[in-house]
Amino acid sequence: MLMNNKGTTTDQYTDEELLILMDFKDEDEEQAKEAFNLFYKRYNRLLLSLCLKACSNLNLSDSEKVDLSEIVFQNTMTKIYQKSHLYDSSKGKISTWMSRIANNNLISQLSLQDENIRYVDETALEFEISSDNEDSISQTQSIEMKILEEALNTLTDKEKDILLTYMMYKDGEKKLPENVIDNLRKRYSTTSVNLRQIQHRSLKKIEEYIQNNTNLVIGSDIHISYEK
Amino acid sequence: MKNKSIITDTDFENILGNSLRSQGLLFPGNNDQIEFFEKNIELCNIPDKLKSPDFVFEGKYRKFKRKEFVPENDEYEVNWSIAARDGKELSEEIKKKMRKDREESRRKNDKNK
Numbered sequence: 001m002l003m004n005n006k007g008t009t010t011d012q013y014t015d016e017e018l019l020i021l022m023d024f025k026d027e028d029e030e031q032a033k034e035a036f037n038l039f040y041k042r043y044n045r046l047l048l049s050l051c052l053k054a055c056s057n058l059n060l061s062d063s064e065k066v067d068l069s070e071i072v073f074q075n076t077m078t079k080i081y082q083k084s085h086l087y088d089s090s091k092g093k094i095s096t097w098m099s100r101i102a103n104n105n106l107i108s109q110l111s112l113q114d115e116n117i118r119y120v121d122e123t124a125l126e127f128e129i130s131s132d133n134e135d136s137i138s139q140t141q142s143i144e145m146k147i148l149e150e151a152l153n154t155l156t157d158k159e160k161d162i163l164l165t166y167m168m169y170k171d172g173e174k175k176l177p178e179n180v181i182d183n184l185r186k187r188y189s190t191t192s193v194n195l196r197q198i199q200h201r202s203l204k205k206i207e208e209y210i211q212n213n214t215n216l217v218i219g220s221d222i223h224i225s226y227e228k
Numbered sequence: 229m230k231n232k233s234i235i236t237d238t239d240f241e242n243i244l245g246n247s248l249r250s251q252g253l254l255f256p257g258n259n260d261q262i263e264f265f266e267k268n269i270e271l272c273n274i275p276d277k278l279k280s281p282d283f284v285f286e287g288k289y290r291k292f293k294r295k296e297f298v299p300e301n302d303e304y305e306v307n308w309s310i311a312a313r314d315g316k317e318l319s320e321e322i323k324k325k326m327r328k329d330r331e332e333s334r335r336k337n338d339k340n341k
């Protein structure tokens with residue numbers, strides 16, 4: 001049973017304290033597992049919800065979406081337990097850190113080529129934990145959920161898949177890796193140039209829908225000017 | 229008269245990215261986005277098979293295996309390419325045919341899943 005320094009049993013450890021306890025798994029495995037159990041109860045619903053939502057618009061069957069969500073969920077939790085010492089509170093909340101790990105795992109899952117490996121060594125999966133907030137603009141503006149989902153529904157499954165794949169990598173201005181482009185190319189029997197055209201076309205469709213249904217006016221040679 | 233917010237294409241992409249992440253359609257990447265998600269999105273329940281965290285202690289990582297993907301009907305893609313190359317507006321007849329091709333391709337895909 002986990003005890004705090006006052007000698008009483010408690011499940012009121014902070015999340016950071018739980019991560020520290022996990023980090024001492026070599027010294028006290030039982031305590032580390034117990035700490036993780038608590039952490040798991042606190043975060044499992046959030047993480048699974050994140051995974052299900054992030055996979056919901058991928059061009060997969062319903063059962064594949066659930067399968068992929070659960071795999072990303074499990075891999076993320078495993079990673080957190082094994083690398084709890086990597087969390088840095090100065091760089092964001094634990095849930096943010098967890099979401100970034102999951103994002104990286106999803107990206108890895110979609111780009112892994114070998115169909116025959118069922119379990120992979122963790123080094124084969126990228127878990128680079130980019131800890132800086134790479135959004136260059138203060139994002140006080142966002143699009144209402146209903147409008148956003150309606151806009152996405154104007155796209156075909158293929159357009160959605162391609163656009164969201166590009167957007168997945170857009171955080172931090174990352175370019176789409178060659179193997180991901182190859183995957184998309186093969187999947188849709190098309191060229192890299194056509195992929196960019198589809199991405200561009202899809203973005204334009206969404207822009208048009210948003211413009212017609214919100215107060216945003218979007219243009220390439222208009223400078224930022226917010227009317228209040 | 230409704231006030232309009234005028235933004236560039238680049239800013240729109242950033243706003244779109246922020247919205248997708250805040251609403252969980254992409255994984256949130258910063259505190260603001262995750263907090264928005266936590267506040268506004270209803271969390272799912274945990275299925276029985278994931279109630280226990282014991283899988284974590286096995287230390288294994290799983291790999292997703294995608295089922296064989298059947299590409300969309302080639303004719304649909306060819307029509308788009310031709311139209312795109314010519315730079316012409318598509319006629320109603322072509323659009324109708326493309327919609328039909330697309331539906332057929334989707335039906336084929338669903339059968340194969």
